[in-house]
Amino acid sequence: MSKVNTPKGTRDFNPLVFVQRKYIFDTIAKAFQLSGFLPIETPSMENLSVLNGKYGEEGDRLIFKILNSGEYLKKVDSKALIEKDLKQVTSKISEKGLRYDLTVPFARYVVQHLNTITLPFKRYQIQPVWRAERPQKGRYREFFQCDGDIIGTTSLLNEMELLKIFDSVYSSLGLTDIIIKLNNRKILTGLSEIIGEQSRLTDMTVVIDKLDKIGIEKVQDELKSKGFDDEGLSTIKAFLEIKGDNKAKLAQLSQLLENSPIGLKGIEELSTLLNFTATVKVQRLEIDPTLARGLNYYTGAIFEAKPLDDSIGSIGAGGRYDNLTEVFGLKDMSGVGLSFGADRIYDLMEMRNLFPKHLSRTCDVLVINFDDQLLTGALDIVEKVKANGHSCMLYPEPAKMKKQMKYANSLEIPLVILYGEDEAAHSKFVLKNMQQGTQETFLIKELKSALKKTIINI
Amino acid sequence: MSKVNTPKGTRDFNPLVFVQRKYIFDTIAKAFQLSGFLPIETPSMENLSVLNGKYGEEGDRLIFKILNSGEYLKKVDSKALIEKDLKQVTSKISEKGLRYDLTVPFARYVVQHLNTITLPFKRYQIQPVWRAERPQKGRYREFFQCDGDIIGTTSLLNEMELLKIFDSVYSSLGLTDIIIKLNNRKILTGLSEIIGEQSRLTDMTVVIDKLDKIGIEKVQDELKSKGFDDEGLSTIKAFLEIKGDNKAKLAQLSQLLENSPIGLKGIEELSTLLNFTATVKVQRLEIDPTLARGLNYYTGAIFEAKPLDDSIGSIGAGGRYDNLTEVFGLKDMSGVGLSFGADRIYDLMEMRNLFPKHLSRTCDVLVINFDDQLLTGALDIVEKVKANGHSCMLYPEPAKMKKQMKYANSLEIPLVILYGEDEAAHSKFVLKNMQQGTQETFLIKELKSALKKTIINI
Numbered sequence: 001m002s003k004v005n006t007p008k009g010t011r012d013f014n015p016l017v018f019v020q021r022k023y024i025f026d027t028i029a030k031a032f033q034l035s036g037f038l039p040i041e042t043p044s045m046e047n048l049s050v051l052n053g054k055y056g057e058e059g060d061r062l063i064f065k066i067l068n069s070g071e072y073l074k075k076v077d078s079k080a081l082i083e084k085d086l087k088q089v090t091s092k093i094s095e096k097g098l099r100y101d102l103t104v105p106f107a108r109y110v111v112q113h114l115n116t117i118t119l120p121f122k123r124y125q126i127q128p129v130w131r132a133e134r135p136q137k138g139r140y141r142e143f144f145q146c147d148g149d150i151i152g153t154t155s156l157l158n159e160m161e162l163l164k165i166f167d168s169v170y171s172s173l174g175l176t177d178i179i180i181k182l183n184n185r186k187i188l189t190g191l192s193e194i195i196g197e198q199s200r201l202t203d204m205t206v207v208i209d210k211l212d213k214i215g216i217e218k219v220q221d222e223l224k225s226k227g228f229d230d231e232g233l234s235t236i237k238a239f240l241e242i243k244g245d246n247k248a249k250l251a252q253l254s255q256l257l258e259n260s261p262i263g264l265k266g267i268e269e270l271s272t273l274l275n276f277t278a279t280v281k282v283q284r285l286e287i288d289p290t291l292a293r294g295l296n297y298y299t300g301a302i303f304e305a306k307p308l309d310d311s312i313g314s315i316g317a318g319g320r321y322d323n324l325t326e327v328f329g330l331k332d333m334s335g336v337g338l339s340f341g342a343d344r345i346y347d348l349m350e351m352r353n354l355f356p357k358h359l360s361r362t363c364d365v366l367v368i369n370f371d372d373q374l375l376t377g378a379l380d381i382v383e384k385v386k387a388n389g390h391s392c393m394l395y396p397e398p399a400k401m402k403k404q405m406k407y408a409n410s411l412e413i414p415l416v417i418l419y420g421e422d423e424a425a426h427s428k429f430v431l432k433n434m435q436q437g438t439q440e441t442f443l444i445k446e447l448k449s450a451l452k453k454t455i456i457n458i
Numbered sequence: 459m460s461k462v463n464t465p466k467g468t469r470d471f472n473p474l475v476f477v478q479r480k481y482i483f484d485t486i487a488k489a490f491q492l493s494g495f496l497p498i499e500t501p502s503m504e505n506l507s508v509l510n511g512k513y514g515e516e517g518d519r520l521i522f523k524i525l526n527s528g529e530y531l532k533k534v535d536s537k538a539l540i541e542k543d544l545k546q547v548t549s550k551i552s553e554k555g556l557r558y559d560l561t562v563p564f565a566r567y568v569v570q571h572l573n574t575i576t577l578p579f580k581r582y583q584i585q586p587v588w589r590a591e592r593p594q595k596g597r598y599r600e601f602f603q604c605d606g607d608i609i610g611t612t613s614l615l616n617e618m619e620l621l622k623i624f625d626s627v628y629s630s631l632g633l634t635d636i637i638i639k640l641n642n643r644k645i646l647t648g649l650s651e652i653i654g655e656q657s658r659l660t661d662m663t664v665v666i667d668k669l670d671k672i673g674i675e676k677v678q679d680e681l682k683s684k685g686f687d688d689e690g691l692s693t694i695k696a697f698l699e700i701k702g703d704n705k706a707k708l709a710q711l712s713q714l715l716e717n718s719p720i721g722l723k724g725i726e727e728l729s730t731l732l733n734f735t736a737t738v739k740v741q742r743l744e745i746d747p748t749l750a751r752g753l754n755y756y757t758g759a760i761f762e763a764k765p766l767d768d769s770i771g772s773i774g775a776g777g778r779y780d781n782l783t784e785v786f787g788l789k790d791m792s793g794v795g796l797s798f799g800a801d802r803i804y805d806l807m808e809m810r811n812l813f814p815k816h817l818s819r820t821c822d823v824l825v826i827n828f829d830d831q832l833l834t835g836a837l838d839i840v841e842k843v844k845a846n847g848h849s850c851m852l853y854p855e856p857a858k859m860k861k862q863m864k865y866a867n868s869l870e871i872p873l874v875i876l877y878g879e880d881e882a883a884h885s886k887f888v889l890k891n892m893q894q895g896t897q898e899t900f901l902i903k904e905l906k907s908a909l910k911k912t913i914i915n916i
Binding site (some may be wrong): 004005006007010011012013014015018019022033034035036038039040041042043044045046047049050061062064065066067069071072073074076078081082084086089090093094095096098108109111112113116118120122123128130132142150153155157158161276279280281328362363366369375376379380382383386391392393394396397407410411413 | 462463464465468469470471472473476477480491492493494496497498499500501502503504505507508519520522523524525527529530531532534536539540542544547548551552553554556566567569570571574576578580581586588590600608611613615616619734737738739786820821824827833834837838840841844849850851852854855865868869871
């Protein structure tokens with residue numbers, strides 16, 4: 001046989017993995033639906049004019065580009081070809097790229113369909129995205145994102161609703177040790193303001209963000225080497241040393257940022273949000289003033305979900321943005337969104353053996369195929385089992401009993417029905433419980449109750 | 459605002475269309491599951507070595523090719539570039555393509571994972587495919603296929619099972635006027651055999667296939683112009699004139715093909731299959747000896763589903779093949795499969811207004827946001843409604859009542875809860891039925907029964 005494989009960084013999903021992944025997607029979709037989010041889907045490809053420039057230079061490189069159809073070289077300048085001028089040539093031979101995330105297509109969707117959208121618009125979207133990154137453990141070139149966003153409203157009730165969804169999805173999946181870290185970009189801006197370094201917010205936060213990995217002293221060293229002055233360093237140190245429960249942290253922040261209006265605004269937003277989340281009982285929320293992800297686009301709340309033991313990194317994140325669609329010419333479209341990392345959630349649940357056992361069930365009942373003479377009766381039984389809502393199949397050939405039983409075992413089919421000559425003669429069948437190795441004979445007219453009785457126990 | 463659009467031939471799916479499409483996919487998936495089919499998914503991209511040459515020359519051209527990452531021009535011969543040698547250049551700058559159908563990826567899957575597959579293997583797969591065809595009404599560049607196959611068994615019980623699934627899916631969707639046409643490739647081979655034109659089977663069937671469109675006389679003319687002799691033409695005419703019910707057609711075929719062993723084998727297979735389908739009560743089966751689709755790969759049964767009025771063409775098709783995986787070096791893997799045309803089914807159901815009304819419901823209950831002081835109570839109601847399994851949201855801002863009501867109407871939310879000062883003072887709420895314009899006041903502790911009573915009626 002020739003060696004055939006999926007492309008590097010992509011995967012086949014076998015039946016068990018498919019069903020387990022679906023369990024995650026369905027749990028997420030259900031949580032969104034329960035809060036009135038509406039599903040949309042966008043095409044796998046977008047025009048490169050939509051995608052380019054939205055993810056930084058690195059992002060542009062990682063977009064999978066689709067070769068134009070037909071005589072795609074015709075339009076290309078010969079000089080560019082001879083000089084192998086990559087940029088020139090690419091722009092001529094490729095007009096479309098594969099979806100890189102769900103946010104830019106959503107922004108494009110909003111602008112394109114604005115006249116049919118009712119604001120506030122709450123949408124969720126669960127689809128694959130593609131990135132030409134170097135594949136490594138836990139990082140794929142095709143992976144799924146599960147995004148929910150609420151746009152057209154600035155109320156902090158929206159942040160609350162998303163945090164509640166975070167909490168309830170992780171709880172439903174049995175991921176009970178997740179912490180949801182919470183911050184507000186205005187607090188980081190406030191910190192930069194009071195030390196007189198507002199223009200270097202990103203420089204500062206990139207270093208602060210390493211706190212967990214390198215510790216407070218090295219963070220200080222690095223900031224110093226970047227030219228932050230001693231007074232600033234001492235304020236940052238006080239900021240990094242903030243601790244206690246959420247209330248205590250807010251109190252310390254208020255003191256530290258008392259001279260920064262924007263910082264105080266951030267604290268007020270966090271405080272209001274915490275009141276809301278307390279009302280709807282969101283668990284596991286922890287203020288982390290150093291949380292600094294997505295500073296390029298987040299303007300208010302920032303949040304991130306992680307397992308306590310930090311074995312696998314972030315499994316979800318989100319925040320408030322003020323300008324979803326400005327890049328497409330539609331200003332002031334504020335919103336707040338979150339994204340579940342389905343592949344990492346899968347890895348974590350797999351590692352912890354959290355998938356319900358029943359997901360591995362392929363088919364409820366196998367009917368043994370004895371003999372062409374008995375086919376009509378056997379098929380009749382199959383249809384009766386299915387009419388009762390249980391999946392069922394007849395083994396397609398009158399193979400040896402041992403082979404058919406082996407098939408049932410291999411597919412972990414829990415019940416087998418035997419309908420041989422004896423049974424046929426008395427309108428009966430034998431129901432065999434494959435897990436317990438027990439069997440019982442029933443009249444065919446008792447099929448419904450026999451199944452009901454037995455299915456409960458398997 | 460800048461003009462932004464989805465690429466030509468691709469579509470966004472808005473919430474209603476998404477839910478309607480999901481209804482079709484879920485109906486199909488459920489039918490497969492009930493018969494013990496297992497779901498798999500394969501990556502959107504395949505190596506071009508897997509795809510190329512599998513769909514004919516035209517197919518190769520219609521595969522969307524993905525530009526290699528990085529310095530993709532490096533490996534290309536300068537001469538090929540200067541000469542704009544499309545074939546040479548393409549083979550160097552692109553190694554992957556988008557999935558063109560679900561059959562070739564399935565064959566690749568079987569070969570790659572053979573050691574973990576239990577035969578007979580019944581799999582279904584519902585995923586998008588991409589073809590660079592010229593877009594036109596009802597034909598898209600990204601569309602969904604829904605395939606089911608049973609491999610590793612030659613029993614005609616498998617054909618029966620697929621036909622049963624065809625029938626039950628179309629019935630479930632309310633498509634009651636579908637005919638399932640049935641033929642066997644061996645019968646067409648038999649016809650070519652008895653007229654001594656076995657080497658020209660394809661030539662003959664291409665013309666015969668036009669019968670519905672051009673009529674029997676023009677078919678005769680065209681065959682004559684292709685050099686079929688008078689005796690052959692008269693046999694073909696007799697073949698085309700076969701009519702009556704399925705039993706009568708089989709009898710006429712037996713007579714006509716009595717000297718062709720392969721033809722008689724085809725008739726025997728059809729006859730056995732019809733016995734099986736009668737046992738499990740497959741409706742709407744109609745033998746059509748002229749049905750000739752997929753002759754490149756089908757070796758036994760051929761079937762196709764069409765609405766009676768032929769308004770939209772085939773909405774599903776399938777057949778028996780003997781060599782699914784030979785192209786990847788694994789011989790003798792016989793199987794039978796079917797494919798639902800989800801996009802055409804959608805168009806047909808939309809045209810006939812067949813989607814259940816409840817699919818347009820976006821959210822069950824909107825709670826009006828009166829005042830920040832009442833938020834805690836309002837949020838409590840939202841959580842209670844959700845705990846009862848009904849989707850619910852609080853309007854995120856204390857906007858004017860009129861605006862909030864307009865929102866509920868615009869999203870077709872059937873129930874609105876009002877919880878104002880008066881209500882709060884007496885632990886009550888008002889439940890408004892938006893369709894009937896009626897409203898009733900309940901105690902908050904009666905919420906569950908109030909919803910139960912009202913939801914039934916909307």
